[in-house]
Amino acid sequence: MREFPVLLLVLVTSFRCGNSQQAGVKFKLNPNGVGVFNDLGFREVTRINKTLLNNLIGSVEIGDGLTLEYQFTNNYLQNIEYVGVKTTSMISPNYLFVVGRGGYMEVDGDFTLTIKSNGVIQQTISDKYAGVSFNSATGVVFEIDVSDGFITMSDIQCEHFCGMFSVSLDGTKELGFSVDPIEDAMKAHLVQQVCDVFIPKLTSQLNEVFLDTLLYMDLTGPMNGTRVDFSLLPDEIEIVDNNVLLFAVTGKVYPVSNPSVEYPYQIGEFPEFSVTSQMAQMLISDYHLRSLFHSMHDSGQLEFEIPDSSIPRVLGRSVGSLISLLIPGFRPYANMPLTFTARSSEVPTFEVDENSLKINGSFDFALMVQLESGEDFEAMAIDARFTAVGDVISTENAIGINLDDIKFDLELSRSNVGEFPFGIIEASLQGILPTFVKTTMNEILNQGVTIPEFLTMELYNLNATKRKNALEITADLRIN
DSSP, rough: OOOOOHHHHHOOOOOBOOOOOOOOOEEEOOOHHHHHHHHHHHHHHHHHHEEEOEEEEEEEEEEEEEEEEEEEEEEEEEEEEEEEEEEEEEETTTTEEEEEEEEEEEEEEEEEEEEEEETTEEEEEEEEEEEEEEEEEEEEEEEETTTTOOOOOOOOOOHHTTHHHHHHEEOOTTTTSOHHHHHHHHHHHHHHHIIIIIIIHHHHHHHHHHHHHHSSSOOOOTTEEEEOOOOOGGGOOEEEEEEEEEEEEEOOOETTOOOOOOOOOOOOOOOOOOOOOSSSEEEHHHHHHHHHHHHHHHTTTEEEEEEEGGSOBBBBHHHHHHHHHHOOGGGGGGGGGGEEEEEEEEEEEEEEEOEEEEEEEEEEEEEEEEEETTTTEEEEEEEEEEEEEEEEEEEEEEEEEEEEEEEEEEEEEESSOOOOOOOOHHHHEEEEHHHHHHHHHHHHTOOOOOOOOOEEEEEEEEEEETTTTTEEEEEEEEHH
């Protein structure tokens, strides 16, 4: 597989830099993953780099009172490749240096030569030309600046990279005089055009394409309205042995309606990446997961209803009939439609290590009665603190959580049907609420987060494991 390390670095540094220094998600691309990412970068740059260069018009005296006028038009840079890399180094936090071993470019277009004698046209030749540049020498330096959140290839030694352009003009061998001065003029023009036209255009378009793609990811399905921040942390970029890429993003999850929200969580120490034969790895910190639940809480995604028709009859009685039997003040509402509404009343906390995954939180359960007038009446409200345990699950291209068990500590918080000893209905509620809450939350958490395609590259064959303060995801990469 061909490698294009320069393109890889351009892609990596095209993330916008984050202001926060906390890494919420860390990434590792192993050598086989770097190869796929390089191929993606080369494909994208190839799509961008068919660049129209400026025309060149000029003239030279060729003796005997003759003037040769030339025009080069439809000049296209068709292809660029970087053959090898000698060294890659970084000056933290803002600069990456790639010292190259060889570069290859192809340019083609049309040319017209007009021979004039005392201003009178004697002969005109029009044909195609081809230009090729190959530099096998060392010392081509790409300096990539990410200090302001955009890539800036700020010091590219174009003269070295393009200095060996060879321009061939078809159909000129029978002219009887040398076209070397014209070819030399075109060589100099191409060097100037690559430096002044192509490189700025490439930089601008890469920023536009990749920044628009990578700044954030909007979640879908039950988590619609939630966004993940993918701002790159420049200090976290590391290239190991020139074939393993490490980088990190802030990974904060927030409601789309409130992007400036700040969370008080501190990130625990990340574990080391495990050993795997898969192409890519992610360590998702407890900070990322806590901010996910915080965002779901703020966005109202942890609110749901349980109609009494969904609750099984107890001792042959409906829920309303059973409650009215135990609570005299509820008897006027015994045969009216009932609904339990659940609303997350405090932000859930999230804990994970190698052996367990635990979520703690609190719901406000309200028993609502639909009156004959159509209005809703709150009969009572219950503070339900819970502890849920479960595991991380994975599918072909999504990561989720499955709750295995949930336990409640119930307490009556308010009543509009008179005073009564809460214990007389607590046992019945303990038999009803945990099952429905677990089922409802699993409907949300099982779907989890689908990892979207990045341009045409997707992660697949995802596997998830619990680690200390983090979840680790391993995956393979493919280009569609």
